[in-house]
Amino acid sequence: MSGEHHGTDAALAAQVRHVESLLEERALLDAAELDRALEAFLARASPANGARVVARAWLDDGFRGRLLTDANSALVELGLSMGGGLQEQRLKVVENTADAHNVIVCTLCSCYPIALLGPSPTWYKSEAYRSRVVREPRSVLAEFGFDLDPAVEITVWDASAETRYLVLPRRPAGGHALDEQDLTALVTRNGLIGVAPV
Amino acid sequence: MTDRFGPGTRVQTSRSDPPHHSRLPRYARGAVGTIVETQGRHLLPDDHARGLPCDPLPVYTVRFPARELFDEGEHSVTVDIWESNLMPVEGAEVDQG
Numbered sequence: 001m002s003g004e005h006h007g008t009d010a011a012l013a014a015q016v017r018h019v020e021s022l023l024e025e026r027a028l029l030d031a032a033e034l035d036r037a038l039e040a041f042l043a044r045a046s047p048a049n050g051a052r053v054v055a056r057a058w059l060d061d062g063f064r065g066r067l068l069t070d071a072n073s074a075l076v077e078l079g080l081s082m083g084g085g086l087q088e089q090r091l092k093v094v095e096n097t098a099d100a101h102n103v104i105v106c107t108l109c110s111c112y113p114i115a116l117l118g119p120s121p122t123w124y125k126s127e128a129y130r131s132r133v134v135r136e137p138r139s140v141l142a143e144f145g146f147d148l149d150p151a152v153e154i155t156v157w158d159a160s161a162e163t164r165y166l167v168l169p170r171r172p173a174g175g176h177a178l179d180e181q182d183l184t185a186l187v188t189r190n191g192l193i194g195v196a197p198v
Numbered sequence: 199m200t201d202r203f204g205p206g207t208r209v210q211t212s213r214s215d216p217p218h219h220s221r222l223p224r225y226a227r228g229a230v231g232t233i234v235e236t237q238g239r240h241l242l243p244d245d246h247a248r249g250l251p252c253d254p255l256p257v258y259t260v261r262f263p264a265r266e267l268f269d270e271g272e273h274s275v276t277v278d279i280w281e282s283n284l285m286p287v288e289g290a291e292v293d294q295g
Contacts, residue, residue, distance in 0.1 A: 007222075090237060090238065092237075092259075106224070107219065107223050107252055108223060133266070134225065134264075134268075134275050135268050136270065136271065138273070153272070153273065153274070154272075154273035154274070155261070155273065155274045155275070155276060156273060156274070156275045156276070157275075157276050157280070158223065158226075158275060158276065158277045159278065160221055160222075160223055160277050160278045160279070161221060161237065161240065161257045161278030161279070161280070162237065162240045162257060162278070163237050163257075163259070163278055164239070
C-alpha cells in the first residue's frame with residue numbers, strides 16, 4: 001500500500017464537491033450538464049453488461065478471440081463501450097482456464113471497469129482487500145467462499161495505470177442447452193472481478 | 199517512436215520513494231519482472247499532477263512472481279508501469295515462456 005490516496009469516502013466527496021464549486025464559480029463547468037452526463041453514464045453502467053460480454057464469449061469463439069486481443073473493439077459488437085460519454089479507457093479481458101485463475105484489484109485507489117460492472121462494491125475499495133489480495137489471493141478467495149483448486153495458478157492484476165480489467169470466468173459444466181440470456185443470468189459481478197468461480 | 203521494451207524482456211522497477219504521488223506501488227519497487235505487453239502511451243501522473251512538463255510515455259504490463267515482491271507466495275502479480283520507472287536487467291535473456 002503506497003498511501004498516496006487516503007481519507008474516507010466522505011472526505012473525498014467533500015474534496016470533489018469543493019473542486020466542482022470552484023469550476024462552477026469560474027464558469028468552467030455547468031453543474032446541470034455534469035449531472036446529466038453522470039446520470040446517463042451510471043444508467044448504462046451495470047454488471048449486466050459484463051455478464052452479456054461473458055455469455056457471448058462462451059457461445060462464440062470468434063468473439064472470445066477478439067475480446068481477448070482487443071476488448072474495446074469487441075465491446076462495440078455488443079453496443080457497449082468503455083467510454084459512456086466520458087473519456088474511453090482501455091479494457092483488458094483476462095481469461096480463466098483449467099490451469100489459470102485471474103483476480104483484479106487496484107492497490108493505489110479503486111480503479112474498476114464501471115461501464116461493465118456498475119459502481120464498485122465497498123469491499124473492493126477497502127484497504128483490507130487492496131493490500132491483501134496481492135499478497136495472499138488464495139486466502140482472500142477462500143474468505144469469499146471460493147476454494148480454488150490448489151493446482152490452479154493465480155495471477156492478480158493491479159490496475160495501477162490507464163487500463164481496466166475484466167475477468168472472463170470459465171463456463172460452468174453442463175447446461176449446453178442454455179441460450180445467451182440463460183448464460184448471462186449465471187454470471188455474477190464477483191465472478192467478473194475474480195473472487196467467485198462465475 | 200518505438201517502445202523500449204518488448205514482450206518477454208526482463209526489467210527492474212525503480213527503487214526511489216518520492217515524496218509526491220507515484221503510480222509505482224511501493225510493494226513493486228526495486229523488483230525484477232517480465233514485460234507482458236505495451237498498453238499505449240500516457241502522461242505520467244507523478245509529473246503531470248505536479249504541473250511538470252511531460253510527454254506521453256509507454257505504459258507496460260509487467261508480471262512479477264509473488265516471491266520477488268513479498269518473499270513468499272506461488273502466484274503472480276501484474277502491475278501497470280510507466281517506462282520511466284523501468285530499467286533493463288543487465289545481461290537479461292528474453293524469456294521465451
